[in-house]
Amino acid sequence: MKMDQIRETTDAFESLRQFARRPRRQVEQCEMCSAELHTEHPHLIDLTQRRMHCACDACAMLFSGRAGTKYRRVPRDICLLSNFRITDAEWDSLLIPINLAFFFQNSLDSRVSALYPSPAGATESLLPLEAWTGIVQSNPILNKMEPDVEALLVNRVGLARGVSAAEYYIVPIDACYKLVGLIRIHWRGLSGGTEVWKEIGDFFTQLRARAEVVKDQMHA
Numbered sequence: 001m002k003m004d005q006i007r008e009t010t011d012a013f014e015s016l017r018q019f020a021r022r023p024r025r026q027v028e029q030c031e032m033c034s035a036e037l038h039t040e041h042p043h044l045i046d047l048t049q050r051r052m053h054c055a056c057d058a059c060a061m062l063f064s065g066r067a068g069t070k071y072r073r074v075p076r077d078i079c080l081l082s083n084f085r086i087t088d089a090e091w092d093s094l095l096i097p098i099n100l101a102f103f104f105q106n107s108l109d110s111r112v113s114a115l116y117p118s119p120a121g122a123t124e125s126l127l128p129l130e131a132w133t134g135i136v137q138s139n140p141i142l143n144k145m146e147p148d149v150e151a152l153l154v155n156r157v158g159l160a161r162g163v164s165a166a167e168y169y170i171v172p173i174d175a176c177y178k179l180v181g182l183i184r185i186h187w188r189g190l191s192g193g194t195e196v197w198k199e200i201g202d203f204f205t206q207l208r209a210r211a212e213v214v215k216d217q218m219h220a
Contacts (some may be wrong), residue, residue: 032059032108046072047108047148052174073151074172080211084168085138091156093131099156100200101125101134102176105147117180119187141170143215151176155204167204169211179203 015215028037032044042060044053045117055073063073094101094114101116136142142152155169180204182203186196203209 002117013212028042028054030054030056030059032056034170035059042076042104042174043074044160045074046071046079046118054152054176059133072149074174076175077143078175078207078211079214080208081141081170082213082215084166086135086168090131090135093128094218095128096125099160100154100175100179102151102153103127103149104149104173104176105145107147115176115180119184119192121184122177122180124182131209145170153179153207156201167208170196171207175207 029035032039032055035056035058037054037056038090042055042057044055044063045051047055052074053071060073063069090185096114096116098116098118101114103112103114105111106113111129112127112132114125114132115122116125117123145152145172149172151173153169155167155174159162159166178217179200182199183192183196186199187193188195190210
């Protein structure tokens with residue numbers, strides 16, 4: 001073999017080695033049909049395990065508006081309830097130990113579930129039925145939440161610290177679990193550390209930017 005051919009062969013192998021060393025782009029796939037997904041894509045929730053599944057538009061469409069199935073499609077709409085009515089005493093009666101929580105109608109258990117994020121993940125709190133019923137009477141829009149896939153997300157962190165007003169949203173349930181994941185990943189020490197509170201702040205900034213503001217709940 002001539003010297004030029006040896007050099008070309010060596011260069012070719014070196015190029016292959018460099019290509020193999022490059023980190024491969026991680027591509028999310030539909031968990032139903034394995035199709036490649038865009039960054040923004042639908043989710044399905046497994047009602048029995050409360051587990052989220054990534055899905056393509058075609059597979060998600062199969063479960064839209066269908067009752068009695070194992071999976072439900074998670075909607076995308078976000079509503080900021082600007083005139084949400086709740087007193088401090090009513091909030092305290094819900095027995096939530098922190099100022100972040102979400103509430104959804106659990107169709108399998110035929111009750112409202114209340115969960116709050118923690119360093120260990122989502123923690124469920126036993127919800128007094130009477131307290132929740134009173135809040136729904138003051139905020140009838142809560143009756144329109146889709147069971148299992150929509151939640152009331154409450155952020156009273158700023159109110160407790162005296163720096164901003166409380167925020168109340170109706171959100172897709174996957175947004176709640178995203179918040180839980182952020183807190184679980186970034187929490188440090190006893191108080192969480194500055195990073196986790198920055199992540200929480202960024203999360204609600206993005207949520208606020210996407211939300212439709214609902215002012216008149218009585219006629220929503």
